[in-house]
Amino acid sequence: MLNSANSPVLCLASASPRRRELLASIGVAVEVCPVGIDESVHPGEAAADYVLRLARAKALAGSRRSPLPSLGSDTAVVCDGAILGKPRDRDHAAAMLRRLAGRSHEVLTAVALNGQAGLLDACVVTRVIMRPISEAEIAAYWGTGEPLDKAGGYAIQGYAAVFVERIEGSHSAVVGLPLFETASLLERQGVPCWNRAVSR
Secondary structure (H helix, E strand, C coil): CCHHHCCCCEEECCCCHHHHHHHHHCCCCEEECCCCCCCCCCCCCCHHHHHHHHHHHHHHHHHCCCCCCEEEEEEEEEECCEEECCCCCHHHHHHHHHHHCCCEEEEEEEEEEEECCEEEEEEEEEEEEECCCCHHHHHHHHHCCHHHHCHHHCCCCCHHHHHEEEEECCHHHHHCCCHHHHHHHHHHCCCCCHHHHHCC
16 A cells, blocks of 8 residues: 555645645655745845755754654746745736746755755756746736746646746656655655555
């Protein structure tokens, strides 16, 4: 029997349903332990440093709430060196989509795992190329409600998939968790994925 049907083997220090679903897809059952941390960008902070700092902070905060190994993750959309956060309102979301349309940007996702091997982490950079997006499409997309809590104002796994011409890198990282790197960290912490579960 796979881990997804068993008791939790991991504390997920996030309320993100996307990260929970991604972990379930590789057979890892989780205990969801949302944590509240300050997600402000420090002055002059590079995007990679920012997402790694937040991922580590979340993992450590999760460890204070659960005896299980704790996973934290954070994603940032970066365009022209600027970190694009979650939209404040409709106008902000529209401005971000206009900025991303018809060109490429980077999505950085960091994952940190605190457990028996200490605090381990990884950061993945994926290049996303979008086609041009019309004003009518931007308005219609806002109407779906999807951009509200998404970094950069879009969700590649949702309606915005039609805007994405191609990606260079990890699709799961853009969704919210780089599964290749996450599985490697889990193995180093002694947390089984589906392939480890069926081999025992």
